[in-house]
Amino acid sequence: MHVPDGFIDTPVSAAAGLVAVGAVAVSLRGARRELGGASPGGGAGGERTAPLAGLVAAFIFAVQMLNFPVAAGTSGHLLGGALAAILVGPYTGVLCVAVVLLMQGILFADGGLTALGVNITVMGVVTVVVAYGLFRGLVGILPRTRRSVTVASFVAALVSVPAAAAAFTLLYAIGGTTDVPVPKVLTAMVGVHVLIGIGEAVITTxxxxxxxxxxxxLVHxxxxxATPLKLRVGGELVDAAPAAAPVAARSTKAVWVTGLAAALVLAGGVSYYASADxxxxxxxxxDQGFDEKAEEHAAxxxxxxxxGVSSVTDARLSGGLAGTxxxxxxxxxxxxxxxAVRRRRAAAEVPAKGAA
Structure with missing residues (x-):
């Protein structure tokens, strides 16, 4: 759903850019807690998020190269907002998607540069807000089990994609550069992106x-x-008191290496077999006729x-190198x-501890 330059007029693109800048600024502040703070359930889970957040962004980049068929002549790809929010937190999730979109726009001419704010707002902010809000709501009412997390992940990811499509349609209604009727655009966009949402849900889950x-x-x-430890006291089961100190953090090296290897394989090899539709x-x-307004990418x-690598003539090798x-x-x-975000939080905590 990378919006090119020309679909949305300049004033609305600029306004979406301001929304995106504001969302990134808020996310930078919120990500300090997610990347450097304790986990909601206690312990130092947040400390292990920083080295994995960059990996999540790279994994989303890789999987977005894997377009899958959803209908005759139409394909879809992961948006990634739900996946990032569930794995590393909503604030960090917005930053992950923003980094991916920035790299795609600058290096690969995918998604307009003047439309970067539109893309971050639609593919990053909307997907994260909708997905994580729905995810937390479902987790709150479902049994406290891992299965509930996966079920909530599926539903949240599924809904986030047509929500992003509706958000694009809203921007088109305000600043579209063609006179195609908005109801037709909304029906077509939401309809096809419900199908894409199923693929998004499967990948996310x-x-x-x-x-x-x-x-x-490591899953935010x-x-x-986790169900509290139960102790039998006087014939009755009671919750055990939480540990006085968190258990030492386990290394994330194995997960990081495995995740990076998977991303490289997907982008460098499997992407060759992605749908070309x-x-x-x-x-x-x-179909609706507003693609004629698309402008050539600045890059x-x-x-x-x-x-693809322009100097490499073999298509498989060119795409694989570009993905890598x-x-x-x-x-x-x-x-x-x-x-940098985590270090900034750590630096801010030093004076606070000294004052205490």
């Missing part, structure tokens, strides 16, 4: 479930859901434009951003 199976302590949305937005734009001459470069660049930039 599978990824969250895989991490839950090996390291549930699952922290604090236009995605949901491209298909709707072509169309980039050596990596369209996810994209994963590497995203994990480096993302990790750098998240470590």
């Amino acid at each position: 599978a990824t969250v479930g895989a991490v839950l199976a090996v390291r549930p302590d 949305g699952a922290r604090g859901l 236009p995605d949901g937005l491209e298909k709707v734009a072509a 169309a001459g980039s050596p990596l434009a369209d996810y 470069i994209g994963v590497g660049a995203t994990v480096l930039v993302g990790t750098g951003v998240f470590w």
